[in-house]
Amino acid sequence: MSQRLNEDLLQPARGPTDIFGVAYLQLCQISYALPSAIPGLVNTKMPPLSAGGRWACVWGPVESDDLANLVFVAAYYDGPNLPPTFAAVVTRGADADVDDVWGVLQQAFEDFYVIFQRSPPWLPFGSPALVADGTLFALETIQGFSSGGVSLLDFVANFLQAPENQNPLLVCTGHSLGGCVTSVLAPWLQSSLALVGVSNPIVPATFAAPAAGNAAFADYYTSTFSYCPRYYNTLDIAPLTWGNLDAFSTLYDGCNIPIPDAACLLLVAWADAMWVEGANYSQQQSNDAPLPGACFELYPADWYTQAFMQHHTGTYMRLLGGASIDIGPSMLARGRRQRRISRFRLQSQIRSSENLLLKLTKR
Numbered sequence: 001m002s003q004r005l006n007e008d009l010l011q012p013a014r015g016p017t018d019i020f021g022v023a024y025l026q027l028c029q030i031s032y033a034l035p036s037a038i039p040g041l042v043n044t045k046m047p048p049l050s051a052g053g054r055w056a057c058v059w060g061p062v063e064s065d066d067l068a069n070l071v072f073v074a075a076y077y078d079g080p081n082l083p084p085t086f087a088a089v090v091t092r093g094a095d096a097d098v099d100d101v102w103g104v105l106q107q108a109f110e111d112f113y114v115i116f117q118r119s120p121p122w123l124p125f126g127s128p129a130l131v132a133d134g135t136l137f138a139l140e141t142i143q144g145f146s147s148g149g150v151s152l153l154d155f156v157a158n159f160l161q162a163p164e165n166q167n168p169l170l171v172c173t174g175h176s177l178g179g180c181v182t183s184v185l186a187p188w189l190q191s192s193l194a195l196v197g198v199s200n201p202i203v204p205a206t207f208a209a210p211a212a213g214n215a216a217f218a219d220y221y222t223s224t225f226s227y228c229p230r231y232y233n234t235l236d237i238a239p240l241t242w243g244n245l246d247a248f249s250t251l252y253d254g255c256n257i258p259i260p261d262a263a264c265l266l267l268v269a270w271a272d273a274m275w276v277e278g279a280n281y282s283q284q285q286s287n288d289a290p291l292p293g294a295c296f297e298l299y300p301a302d303w304y305t306q307a308f309m310q311h312h313t314g315t316y317m318r319l320l321g322g323a324s325i326d327i328g329p330s331m332l333a334r335g336r337r338q339r340r341i342s343r344f345r346l347q348s349q350i351r352s353s354e355n356l357l358l359k360l361t362k363r
Contacts (some may be wrong), residue, residue, distance in 0.1 A: 005049060005078060005085050006327070009203055010168050012289070017048055021231060021289070022322030024205045027074055028175035029313045031092035033327035035061045035070065042074045045325050045340050048253065052079040058087065059155045062145040069141050069181070071152060075168070076158075083166040086203075087159055089189070091142070091174035091181050114242050114270075115277040117214065120184065122191040128221045131184055131213035132242075132279075141186060153192055160193070160200045162233055172204045175313055176238055180204050180207025186222050206227045210241035211281035218284045228287045233319060235293030236310045243281040245271050255295035257303050291319035 023046070030041045039057035046055035050228060051075065060072035070092040075084040077104065115348045117130035145152050160170060174182035186204035193199070204225055207352065209232075211218070222228060232239035234256075240247045245267050249259050259267075309315060317324045 006169060009086060009171070012227075012229070017321045018037070018289075021205065021229065022170065022317070023047075023049060023076075024321050025175070025207055025231075025313060025317055025320060025322065026171040026325045027090045028092075028178065028185075028207060028325055029317075029325045031061075031070060031090050031178065032172070032313075034329055035063050037328060038072055041325065041327060042072070046074070047323070049076065049085075050078055053077060058159070059150070059152070060066070060145070060147045062147050062152075064141050064145075066238055069138055071142055071145055073152070073155065074160075082160075083252045084168040086155070086169040086171055088171040088173055089156065089182075089185065091178040091185060114281070115279050117277075117279050120188065120217075122188060123147060123220070127216075127220075129213060129217040130279075131217050132281075135181060135184050135212050139184050141182070142185060142190075142293060142338075153189065156189060157193055157196055157198050158264060160198050165268065167200055170200055170202045173206065174200065174209070175207040176209065179206030180212045181211060182206050183212045183221060186228075187221060190224060201226075205231070207231045207313070208233065208236050208238045208311055210238055211243040211283050213282075215282035216282050218282045222284045222286050228284070228291040230284055230287060231289045231291060231316065231320075233291045233293040233310050233316060235295070235306075237307050239283065239310050241282055242270070242274065242279075252295070252303060252306055255301070255306060257295075257298075257301045257306055260303050263303065291316065291320070 006276045012084055013019070013021065026046060027042070030038055030045070033041055037047040038061045042055050043056040056075050056077065058073050058075045061070055061229060062072070063070040071089065073087055073089050075087045077083070078085045113134045118133055118136065119125075119127045119130055120136065123129055142152060147155070150158075156170065158166060159165060170189070172182050172186040174180075182204055183206055186202055190202050202225060204221075205228070209230065212221075230239075235251065237248055237251060240251070248267055252259070293310055293315075296306060298305055314324050
């Protein structure tokens with residue numbers, strides 16, 4: 001069975017239920033639990049992919065001091081005394097309420113400062129592939145994570161090349177902003193692992209992820225991985241961010257829910273700020289895995305509530321045909337700490353000598 005699983009991991013689902021997509025999303029749901037609860041949830045609540053299989057949290061979780069990023073690694077073993085079939089690097093990328101998608105996107109604009117873009121440092125100088133400056137900041141934070149004195153990169157490299165593990169595959173996954181970070185984390189891992197002679201196949205799988213970079217980055221991403229499914233609900237606003245903001249205005253017309261004036265004005269402000277800086281974004285053009293959404297009947301009809309329900313991991317799980325994991329108290333039970341310095345970095349860049357007003361005047 002393990003060989004069959006290895007083959008199925010590297011291609012779209014062949015049956016009525018995408019068992020790997022369901023498993024990856026369940027891991028994403030667990031990433032929103034209290035960090036102390038994550039190992040137990042992985043070890044005891046994750047359903048096996050076949051009889052006799054089991055999951056184990058093998059690294060982390062590690063969370064940044066500001067709660068903005070969290071990563072753990074789970075491994076799947078297809079039977080007793082068998083080597084791992086694959087390891088999954090799971091990323092959570094938001095400290096905002098996951099049930100508040102509008103809040104998540106506002107945090108993304110502030111913390112990921114999407115109006116500023118740069119090339120990933122592992123690509124050749126002058127590469128046209130650009131990603132949000134803040135996404136690379138999140139990656140730099142994750143690169144500094146350590147669990148048991150071992151960094152994420154060192155753990156993954158050792159795990160994949162350990163003789164007793166017999167060359168398992170690597171999966172990288174995340175939901176929402178965690179999916180956005182995953183689309184940068186996966187190619188960084190691929191490049192870094194290649195430098196130490198590790199070439200195990202990598203499968204990035206994202207859910208409800210905003211675009212991480214421009215069209216050149218999207219092309220680079222899909223050319224790097226033979227299979228990199230992007231799961232998205234067709235009625236979720238998050239995957240339209242930041243590459244298709246215009247579509248927000250009419251997305252819920254079929255639900256008879258117009259976009260609120262306040263949301264429309266903020267979208268215009270975001271679009272104008274990106275135009276001033278010349279920032280543009282694009283989703284990948286291959287390996288899409290659209291999940292046809294349906295309007296929720298709301299009384300009274302509310303745009304923000306519709307957006308929240310369409311973005312929720314429970315909705316994605318229902319569209320995939322799987323069962324959600326009961327994670328107990330979420331990270332929100334702890335309250336929230338001071339927001340990270342990146343908001344002030346954004347403000348300082350806007351107020352610098354190259355501020356937005358000056359750029360608008362120049363144009």
